[in-house]
Amino acid sequence: MLKTSRFCFALAALGIGVATTTPLQAQPVSDMDRAAARDLFREGVELQRASRFAEALDRFTRANSVVNAPTNMLRIAECHAALGHLVEALEMYRALQRYPMPPSPPPAFVQAVEQGREEMKTIEPRVPELKIDVTPPQVPTLSVTIDEQPLHSALVGVSRPINPGVHKVVATAPGYTRAEQTVDVKERARQAISLNLTSTGGVIYGPVSATTNSQYVQISPASGSSPSPIDKPPAYTEGEKPRPATDLRSRTSFFLGPRISVAIPAGKFVTEQGGVISMGDLANPGAALGAEAGIRFARLFYFSALIEGAKYGEVKQGATKYDASSFLAAGKFGLITNPDGFAFIADIGIGYRSFSVDGSVSSGGTTAKGNNSASSADFLLGVGMHFKAGKILRLIPKIDVSLGTFGDSKSNFSTNSTTDSTSHALWTIGLAGYFDINLDKRAAAAPTPALPPP
Structure with missing residues (x-):
């Protein structure tokens, strides 16, 4: 470590170097020192988030002198870059890529190296x-x-x-x-x-x-100019300004996946004779299967399109039997409080729903069959939880309710049709599994804000 420090100071004295570190510890680190290094790291994270980069750099550098780790090295490089120390930042990013990983390295180490590799691509061409x-x-x-x-x-x-x-x-x-x-x-x-x-x-x-x-x-000697102070952070072009590490996670993604639910009908429906009957008398809870695809933007928001079909449980009333199904196509706007982990998710939407009831009546050895159907513009509301189950896999247990008014009910049981209206609510309680594909090329998973042991 002492040898490394002398090398770092020599480079800094030339104005071209960086505090390069070696991943090998010069001496064993006690549990108390390791805990203190973690505290320094956490303090540095808060200072970095507050754009107090010089103070954050001090904390990360001291933490890294106790426990040399990719999580520290990444933050040191980011602070140097934010302060305009591009040479030091680039050298630290390069040192990070040379870090010899231990067997089965902590995920935060792997994430830090991957994130550093992406950030280095934006720093390298900027160095004059x-x-x-x-x-x-x-x-x-x-x-x-x-x-x-x-x-x-x-x-x-x-x-x-x-x-x-x-x-x-x-x-x-x-x-x-x-x-x-x-x-x-x-x-x-x-x-x-x-x-x-x-x-x-x-x-x-x-x-x-x-x-x-x-x-x-x-370059000619400056005359009469009032230069800006040395090491003042430079102005950045659009899309180039570095973001704090916690904001380097994916801001845009495409997601697609299936969902399976228990479907529960409620409300009223118009019968073939024009009468009103409870949905529970026509359909029992059943199963719904759907697919959803969408775009997440500005990190927390998304637009999606959903198609879903439901098959409800059969209902028997004496000699009469009902078999109901429905189909929904909808567009939704939603919010995910944390797309990279455990989070709350909610959405609203509007869609088109069709509901169909196949009926049969048995009498005297003969069976009469018919169909009654209706459609509705439905308002959708959903709430649930969001879990990151893998690098691109998300699991979302969720409750949705679809509210609407069936109108223009039509039947082939008779020659008559009715335009009476009935309100309904269709509930689904289920689980969705989505593949989330990152579209933000600059982003990588942010390192865990802690200092795992090397």
Whole structure:
């Protein structure tokens, strides 16, 4: 760990590194220290959610120095990125991808590595580069600093990663005047500057010349400008600003699956003779089978389409027997309080329902058959619970009620039809199993806000 720390500070001193960690602990960690590291982690999560990234970075870094874990490393990288420390963030993401997983790693470790891999793809292209040329070249005992931190002499004239922001570059050498330049480095840019050293004897060694490499932009010394403070978080383009880790879960998905329910009819129905009869006298509770597909958006809301058919239990009244069924097609709008775990779910909707009763009357050895049917525009209301049963599988036990008024009842028992109206309620109590397919390419499952043992 001490070796790692020296390496981290050396990189930070150059302005190009990151506090890289090794997954091996230098010494055993006591249960008390491990518990304290968990507390630091939880405190860091709350600070990160409050956009207090510098304080959160301190907590995560200290927690990681006690227990090196992917969950800590991911949060450290996210805080660096939020603070504009893109080089440090990228190096930590890379270190996270190299983390040697133990056998049967905790799910939070796996999630952190997967999430880090996706986030790294957005950070890597944003890291700018700066090339510093010094004239004359190969000056003995040349010293170059960036923001008062020394630059290795081997990196003079070499493009190197640097954080976006305003940087002060200074070149000095015995026998030469001091040369300095302030440069405002933009995200994604490849820039270059030239520092001209003048001999104290008055000899000027060559003019400042623009680089011949077209991929770099020659920067002139700033004049009269008021640069923004170094390391100020940069402005982001639309869709690029990082979200807190708890918001990196899927915001958009497509879901599809079946549902099976117990169907319970209630209310009234118009008979073939135009009379009104209780639904319970025509149909007993039965089974309903349906399928639902929809789109979840803004993380918590969804639109869906449902089709469902129900077959009710047979009813016998003396010589008369009734066999009823119904069909529903509906559109719904709903809310899921937590699509990534245990949650409350509710929806409302409107649909079209048809209800049909097949009847038969046996008398004197003969059987007369007929059919009575009606339709209704139904209002739907449903409540239930949401369980994440796997990476893409969701289980939803739910109660739904469909309310409507049957009208235009038609029968082939007789030549007459009736347009009398009756109100009804059809209840379903059942279980749905949905396949939830993530459509948000930037999202991954958020790591559990705790620090599992390595």
